[in-house]
Amino acid sequence: MAEKEKVTIYDISEKLGISAATVSRALNNNSKISLKTRELVLKTAAEMNYKQNRLAQALKSGKTNNVGVIVPYINRNFFSSVIRGIEEELSPHGYHVIICQSHEDVQNEIKQVNTLLNTQVDGIFMSVAKTTQDTAHIQKAVAENTPLVFFDRKKNVPGLSSVTIDDYRGGYLATEHLIKQGCKRIAHFSGDLDVEIYKNRHAGYLAAMKDYKVKAIEKFSIQVNSKLESGASAVKNLWSYDEKPDAIFSASDYAALGAIQELRKMKVKIPSEVCVVGFSNEPFTKYMELPITSVDQTPVEMGRNAAKVFLEQIEGSKTLTIEKKVVLAPELYIRDSSNRKL
Amino acid sequence: MAEKEKVTIYDISEKLGISAATVSRALNNNSKISLKTRELVLKTAAEMNYKQNRLAQALKSGKTNNVGVIVPYINRNFFSSVIRGIEEELSPHGYHVIICQSHEDVQNEIKQVNTLLNTQVDGIFMSVAKTTQDTAHIQKAVAENTPLVFFDRKKNVPGLSSVTIDDYRGGYLATEHLIKQGCKRIAHFSGDLDVEIYKNRHAGYLAAMKDYKVKAIEKFSIQVNSKLESGASAVKNLWSYDEKPDAIFSASDYAALGAIQELRKMKVKIPSEVCVVGFSNEPFTKYMELPITSVDQTPVEMGRNAAKVFLEQIEGSKTLTIEKKVVLAPELYIRDSSNRKL
DNA sequence: TTATATTTTGTAATCGATTGCACTAAAGTA
DNA sequence: TACTTTAGTGCAATCGATTACAAAATATAA
Numbered sequence: 001m002a003e004k005e006k007v008t009i010y011d012i013s014e015k016l017g018i019s020a021a022t023v024s025r026a027l028n029n030n031s032k033i034s035l036k037t038r039e040l041v042l043k044t045a046a047e048m049n050y051k052q053n054r055l056a057q058a059l060k061s062g063k064t065n066n067v068g069v070i071v072p073y074i075n076r077n078f079f080s081s082v083i084r085g086i087e088e089e090l091s092p093h094g095y096h097v098i099i100c101q102s103h104e105d106v107q108n109e110i111k112q113v114n115t116l117l118n119t120q121v122d123g124i125f126m127s128v129a130k131t132t133q134d135t136a137h138i139q140k141a142v143a144e145n146t147p148l149v150f151f152d153r154k155k156n157v158p159g160l161s162s163v164t165i166d167d168y169r170g171g172y173l174a175t176e177h178l179i180k181q182g183c184k185r186i187a188h189f190s191g192d193l194d195v196e197i198y199k200n201r202h203a204g205y206l207a208a209m210k211d212y213k214v215k216a217i218e219k220f221s222i223q224v225n226s227k228l229e230s231g232a233s234a235v236k237n238l239w240s241y242d243e244k245p246d247a248i249f250s251a252s253d254y255a256a257l258g259a260i261q262e263l264r265k266m267k268v269k270i271p272s273e274v275c276v277v278g279f280s281n282e283p284f285t286k287y288m289e290l291p292i293t294s295v296d297q298t299p300v301e302m303g304r305n306a307a308k309v310f311l312e313q314i315e316g317s318k319t320l321t322i323e324k325k326v327v328l329a330p331e332l333y334i335r336d337s338s339n340r341k342l
Numbered sequence: 343m344a345e346k347e348k349v350t351i352y353d354i355s356e357k358l359g360i361s362a363a364t365v366s367r368a369l370n371n372n373s374k375i376s377l378k379t380r381e382l383v384l385k386t387a388a389e390m391n392y393k394q395n396r397l398a399q400a401l402k403s404g405k406t407n408n409v410g411v412i413v414p415y416i417n418r419n420f421f422s423s424v425i426r427g428i429e430e431e432l433s434p435h436g437y438h439v440i441i442c443q444s445h446e447d448v449q450n451e452i453k454q455v456n457t458l459l460n461t462q463v464d465g466i467f468m469s470v471a472k473t474t475q476d477t478a479h480i481q482k483a484v485a486e487n488t489p490l491v492f493f494d495r496k497k498n499v500p501g502l503s504s505v506t507i508d509d510y511r512g513g514y515l516a517t518e519h520l521i522k523q524g525c526k527r528i529a530h531f532s533g534d535l536d537v538e539i540y541k542n543r544h545a546g547y548l549a550a551m552k553d554y555k556v557k558a559i560e561k562f563s564i565q566v567n568s569k570l571e572s573g574a575s576a577v578k579n580l581w582s583y584d585e586k587p588d589a590i591f592s593a594s595d596y597a598a599l600g601a602i603q604e605l606r607k608m609k610v611k612i613p614s615e616v617c618v619v620g621f622s623n624e625p626f627t628k629y630m631e632l633p634i635t636s637v638d639q640t641p642v643e644m645g646r647n648a649a650k651v652f653l654e655q656i657e658g659s660k661t662l663t664i665e666k667k668v669v670l671a672p673e674l675y676i677r678d679s680s681n682r683k684l
Numbered sequence: 685t686t687a688t689a690t691t692t693t694g695t696a697a698t699c700g701a702t703t704g705c706a707c708t709a710a711a712g713t714a
Numbered sequence: 715t716a717c718t719t720t721a722g723t724g725c726a727a728t729c730g731a732t733t734a735c736a737a738a739a740t741a742t743a744a
Contacts, residue, residue, distance in 0.1 A: 006700095008699095008700055008701085009700070009701065009702095010700075018723075018724085019723065019725075020700085020701080021701095021702080021723075021724060021725080021726095022722085022723055023701095024700095024701060024702060025702090025722095025723090027701095028701095032720090032721060032722065032723095033721090033722065033723085034721075037722080037723085051460050052460070052700090052701080053401075053699085053700050053701070054460060054461050054462070055397060055400050055406065055461075055462060055699085055700080055701095056401055056699070056701045056729090057700080057701055057702080058397050058729095059395075059397045059398055059401050059699090059700085059701080059728095059729050059730070060700080060701055060703090060728075060729050061701090061702080061729085062729080064397065066408075066440070068438075073426065074422050074429065075419065075423040075425070075426045075642075076422075077417065077419065077625075080416050080417040080418075080422040081417040083416055083417070083441070084415065084443065087416065087442070088443070091442075091443075096410075096440045096457075096461060097440060097441055098408070098438045098439060098440050098441075099425070099440075099441055100429070100433075101426065101429060101430070101433075115438075118393050118394070118396060119396050119397075119438060120397060228629075261631075264631070283625070284625060284626035284629045287570075287599055287626045288626075288629070288630060288631065289603075289631045290631070300417075348730095350729095350730055351732095352730080352731095360693075360694085361693065361694045361695080362694095362730090362731080362732095363694060363695080363696095363731095363732080364692085364693055364694075365731095366730095366731060366732060366733085367693090367733090369731095370731095374690095374691065374692065375691090375692065375693085376691075376692060376693090379692080394730090394731080395730050395731070397729085397730080397731095398729070398731045398732090399730080399731055399732080400699095400731095401698095401699050401700070401729090401731080402698075402699050402730080402731050402733090403731085403732075404699080685744100686743105686744085687742105687743085687744080688741100688742080688743075689740105689741080689742070689743085690739100690741070690742085691738100691739080691740065691741080692737105692739070692740085693737080693738070693739085694735105694736085694737070694738085695734105695735085695736075695737090696733100696734095696735090696736100697732100697734090697735105698731100698732080698733085698734105699730105699731095699732090700729105701728100701729095702727100702728080702729090703726100703727090703728085704725105704726100704727090705726095705727105706723100706724085706725080706726105707722105707723085707724080707725095708721105708722085708723080708724095709720100709722085709723100710720085710721080710722095711718100711719080711721090712717100712718080712719070712720090713716105713717085713718075713719090714715100714716090714718100
């Protein structure tokens with residue numbers, strides 16, 4: 001009904017008796033055009049409620065002002081926070097953010113990259129799926145000259161930038177803190193060591209142990225996944241040994257929580273007998289009755305930084321590929337689960 | 343460098359010595375075209391690695407295959423879960439999801455609606471900002487014939503569909519549960535009663551009280567916001583009275599948690615002396631040592647349903663506007679904070 | 685075999701904005 | 715006055731795909 005007819009530059013040109021080219025030039029505010037015509041056009045355009053057709057513009061220029069973000073799941077606090085950062089940094093520059101989920105599966109990831117490239121996004125942000133090994137689909141972006149920025153979980157692909165946190169440092173900080181609490185037998189719950197971030201957290205743990213001359217007991221390093229049960233069963237496992245840990249540094253907050261719950265059942269006192277530190281600073285960690293110490297990954301900042309890297313890339317000369325590796329400093333939030341000085 | 347030349351239908355038509363129109367028809371698989379040519383074209387297209395230019399297509403057809411979602415903040419669990427539902431339902435249909443944040447501010451909301459309409463999205467999903475009163479910007483979508491589906495927080499605009507949960511029922515269920523636990527003096531923490539969802543939860547609370555002939559004490563209804571402190575101070579307030587509540591139904595999980603923390607400080611036993619029920623089923627509620635009973639809003643389902651409504655709208659006849667109000671049933675997750683039968 | 689119906693294909697316009705090139709008119713120079 | 719600049723516009727092609735209409739090719743009927 002109301003079906004507003006869309007106003008085009010042709011409507012304006014007709015109304016003013018000038019060519020559409022002139023209208024376009026006036027609107028774009030640059031070329032050589034007389035002040036008089038420009039003002040007339042701008043005024044008329046406003047009166048007629050003209051709105052640029054961004055599709056036509058995109059077709060002509062090849063620039064869509066859309067970027068894509070690929071994450072495993074959008075409703076994980078960490079990822080949605082990164083996306084928030086990206087959106088807030090990019091939105092003032094006129095970009096729209098398209099979100100895609102890989103469901104932690106390479107096949108989906110490949111599909112998503114392809115459709116994003118096909119819709120001609122101006123850039124792609126991604127945190128790769130845990131299982132991603134081959135990077136052919138990612139290199140396609142390079143081949144098509146579409147900037148791609150990794151965040152958190154990256155792959156080493158020449159020409160591509162990344163924004164990550166210093167997981168090694170995060171692991172180091174957490175472990176150092178435990179050592180300073182007087183802990184001597186510190187266990188580590190790591191994620192899949194084939195995934196870079198977990199490998200680095202583990203390395204940070206080992207480095208701190210070494211620096212402070214605390215013996216790292218091999219069987220105290222246990223691989224878990226991000227589930228409560230996984231942390232719980234790791235604890236059962238550890239407590240079956242004669243020599244029991246007096247601290248746990250878990251690369252996952254969920255596993256840390258599972259561990260705490262299990263320890264409670266076993267009447268082990270936290271933090272006096274065992275200190276626990278998690279990783280990610282999930283919202284729940286600070287709400288617990290026994291708030292959990294955790295390493296914060298500053299996800300919103302990560303998103304903002306990824307966006308900035310993208311903008312530099314776009315605004316810089318197109319031919320020159322800059323490969324920028326931004327590494328953010330994680331922050332340790334010390335809470336009751338590991339604070340003996342209460 | 344590699345800068346792959348994009349293959350167009352003209353390249354194919356040239357290679358095969360036929361017209362681009364024929365190629366287009368073969369690709370679109372519909373019109374009358376000989377089987378022979380179609381197969382030849384499809385084969386060649388595949389060989390040449392042809393990819394449709396979605397921009398050109400969008401310009402011609404006016405359909406972008408993009409939809410926009412406007413939420414207050416994307417990194418709130420509820421909203422990101424709804425978005426997940428929308429994405430998962432729409433992605434198989436070839437749609438991309440663009441996300442926008444209103445930051446709970448009408449001015450931003452207006453801006454977002456406008457830029458989404460300007461980029462010609464095929465549809466808009468939104469949960470309005472708390473402060474939104476005027477709906478002129480929303481009616482603009484109606485005027486431009488762009489389907490708009492509200493979820494959770496809606497406005498009454500003729501012609502627009504919505505997917506919400508039955509907040510009234512949620513409030514009723516929570517209150518009924520408390521009554522069945524034997525509670526007689528049930529307090530209610532409500533949100534801003536100008537906001538429909540909070541009004542309805544409140545109404546559900548009152549209705550259950552009435553149905554079960556439990557006296558609703560006026561001063562036991564307190565307006566809070568979604569902050570821990572707000573819940574804590576509401577408790578202080580309530581406990582200054584001679585007659586103290588023996589249950590709290592909070593329309594916010596955060597306020598419920600704040601209340602629990604305050605009650606703990608006051609050495610009030612939960613659930614034996616006071617039962618507490620929250621609303622939203624935030625992830626943290628189930629992780630607490632004293633897990634909190636809460637009303638689940640089935641956000642992913644809400645997103646899926648909103649997407650379905652949109653698809654119906656799109657696929658149905660364009661002229662006929664269907665106004666569909668989907669109301670989902672909330673679910674009460676009973677946990678220790680209100681379960682006396684432990 | 686010729687006339688007619690039916691497929692199949694091509695031509696050209698269209699979606700809206702941008703831009704190289706050409707042209708006009710006004711200003712500047714000798 | 716005659717000639718060169720230069721500012722300001724218009725023309726028309728372009729970005730790629732779609733589609734009404736016309737034309738050609740093929741099939742069917744008489």
